[in-house]
Amino acid sequence: xxxxxxxxxxxxxxxxxxxxxxxxxxxxxxxxxxxxxxxxxxxxxxxxxxxxxxxxxxxxxxxxxxxxxxxxxxxxxxxxxxxxxxxxxxxxxxxxxxxxxxxxxxxxxxxxxxxxxxxxxxxxxxxxxxxxxxxxxxxxxxxxxxxxxxxxxxxxxxxxxxxxxxxxxxxxxxxxxxxxxxxxxxxxxxxxxxxxxxxxxxxxxxxxxxxxxxxxxxxxxxxxxxxxxxxxxxxxxxxxxxxxxxxxxxxxxxxxxxxxxxxxxxxxxxxxxxxxxxxxxxxxxxxxxxxxxxxxxxxxxxxxxxxxxxxxxxxxxxxxxxxxxxxxxxxxxxxxxxxxxxxxxxxxxxxxxxxxxxxxxxxxxxxxxxxxxxxxxxxxxxxxxxxxxxxxxxxxxxxxxxxxxxxxxxxxxxxxxxxxxxxxxxxxxxxxxxxxxxxxxxxxxxxxxxxxxxxxxxxxxxxxxxxxxxxxxxxxxxxxxxxxxxxxxxxxxxxxxxxxxxxxxxxxxxxxxxxxxxxxxxxxxxxx
Ligand SMILES: NC(=O)c1ccc[n+]([C@@H]2O[C@H](COP(=O)([O-])OP(=O)(O)OC[C@H]3O[C@@H](n4cnc5c(N)ncnc54)[C@H](O)[C@@H]3O)[C@@H](O)[C@H]2O)c1
Ligand SMILES: O=C(O)[C@H](O)COP(=O)(O)O
Numbered sequence: 001x002x003x004x005x006x007x008x009x010x011x012x013x014x015x016x017x018x019x020x021x022x023x024x025x026x027x028x029x030x031x032x033x034x035x036x037x038x039x040x041x042x043x044x045x046x047x048x049x050x051x052x053x054x055x056x057x058x059x060x061x062x063x064x065x066x067x068x069x070x071x072x073x074x075x076x077x078x079x080x081x082x083x084x085x086x087x088x089x090x091x092x093x094x095x096x097x098x099x100x101x102x103x104x105x106x107x108x109x110x111x112x113x114x115x116x117x118x119x120x121x122x123x124x125x126x127x128x129x130x131x132x133x134x135x136x137x138x139x140x141x142x143x144x145x146x147x148x149x150x151x152x153x154x155x156x157x158x159x160x161x162x163x164x165x166x167x168x169x170x171x172x173x174x175x176x177x178x179x180x181x182x183x184x185x186x187x188x189x190x191x192x193x194x195x196x197x198x199x200x201x202x203x204x205x206x207x208x209x210x211x212x213x214x215x216x217x218x219x220x221x222x223x224x225x226x227x228x229x230x231x232x233x234x235x236x237x238x239x240x241x242x243x244x245x246x247x248x249x250x251x252x253x254x255x256x257x258x259x260x261x262x263x264x265x266x267x268x269x270x271x272x273x274x275x276x277x278x279x280x281x282x283x284x285x286x287x288x289x290x291x292x293x294x295x296x297x298x299x300x301x302x303x304x305x306x307x308x309x310x311x312x313x314x315x316x317x318x319x320x321x322x323x324x325x326x327x328x329x330x331x332x333x334x335x336x337x338x339x340x341x342x343x344x345x346x347x348x349x350x351x352x353x354x355x356x357x358x359x360x361x362x363x364x365x366x367x368x369x370x371x372x373x374x375x376x377x378x379x380x381x382x383x384x385x386x387x388x389x390x391x392x393x394x395x396x397x398x399x400x401x402x403x404x405x406x407x408x409x410x411x412x413x414x415x416x417x418x419x420x421x422x423x424x425x426x427x428x429x430x431x432x433x434x435x436x437x438x439x440x441x442x443x444x445x446x447x448x449x450x451x452x453x454x455x456x457x458x459x460x461x462x463x464x465x466x467x468x469x470x471x472x473x474x475x476x477x478x479x480x481x482x483x484x485x486x487x488x489x490x491x492x493x494x495x496x497x498x499x500x501x502x503x504x505x506x507x508x509x510x511x512x513x514x515x516x517x518x519x520x521x522x523x524x525x526x527x528x
Pocket of ligand 1: 176
């Protein structure tokens, strides 16, 4: 029987023909996604769901999706898909990571011009018959400083366009390598410097724990008086209430927003301010971009449903059906080792080396390397997937190296990940036990034996009496329940590591208390 796909969002109808040509039955209901109840009632009939951002593939929809095998996002952001719920159900989630980048960058540039010359207000006034020639005094863009926060696919296109407009472009992006910045003609700076120097600030990061309110009241106060701010990335990157206050005080001269904390944004604290320009999440809305993403998503979904081929999957590597069962636990191990190292990485990444020892060295190490690299990059990049991860790393000048060797005396298979940053090198090794569970067996040359848990505390310290008790008491007093506690050290009195698996998330103030213990050098809460 032909697989069935539902298109529940305003995807270009060009996708319909692609599905049909590849033997997929397709239902085109572009408004259905907005009706949660109706979607939940029909989703059980379909093998594939093709969406943009208006359809929310929540855990409830996924629970009702008894036959669903793939969700295809015609666009970039998959924040409208509950990926853990989809993964738990074995549903592949794929996106089209580059198809609308140019169009979105162009929208940001259009917003910059609109702000500089107050085009929407001037248009409204002129068409109202007022001819207010003296009211609208703009600013020139040439020679102004454009501050790009997040210099990935879209940010780097905006930077390139800014340079073409004779602007000085500065960028804050911890994952932008100095070499890549130089190649682009962009000056890599820290956030505070960008805030102090930029005449225009444009945001192009995903919304993560680290980027949420990256423009907070505090950071807005560090901006240049008269700064203009553009957000065509995600609502929540800027504190809307704080921005409104900064606009009201005249410190911020203008703001152009395509995305909002709550969407659809039928009301918002920014609305009504004379120096605010708003568009309804139109960043990706051009004929060209919509054609690109529609064709691409239909091809990818049909290839998966008809032939089992996986491309641009967020939650699964590109591997064949035969090798999948043997590879699966090692994919999980590689990704978790990557995530472990990625969460501990705070400065620019220069290289990732993955060393395969023993039986695992004869497996599909390309998929494993992709999984490891995706794990490293995912804490920093929006929706990087196992297929795109090596290319994304290459683009950012991060060297990827694979080494294969014989088994060590202790383990039949082991994967060692070595991360080189601008400041240091860090290694972590893991293996898969007979129960199929991945485990950490070495960190920075120190032997340890720890399982991965959903919530973990990683602590490095000097090996001194009293420390373990103090750490346990600190966690206990904060109401944190310890599930497992694993220790390793170089030598008595030397460098030591503790990996503590706990029940539930670890609050920042608890991590700060651990950091304050006299023996502790570093403490970090990790999630898997
Ligand atoms: N308005 C729209 O319609 C529209 C269209 C397409 C994409 N988007 C959004 O635009 C954003 C960027 O998309 P992209 O394709 O360029 O993503 P990308 O992954 O290629 O780039 C994101 C960049 O942000 C950087 N970054 C991550 N954390 C950071 C931090 N804490 N500080 C500074 N930089 C950080 C990363 O290093 C990366 O270079 C995403 O949120 C995406 O969903 C919006
Ligand atoms: O992440 C994206 O691709 C953009 O936000 C575009 O979303 P849209 O397809 O709903 O316009």
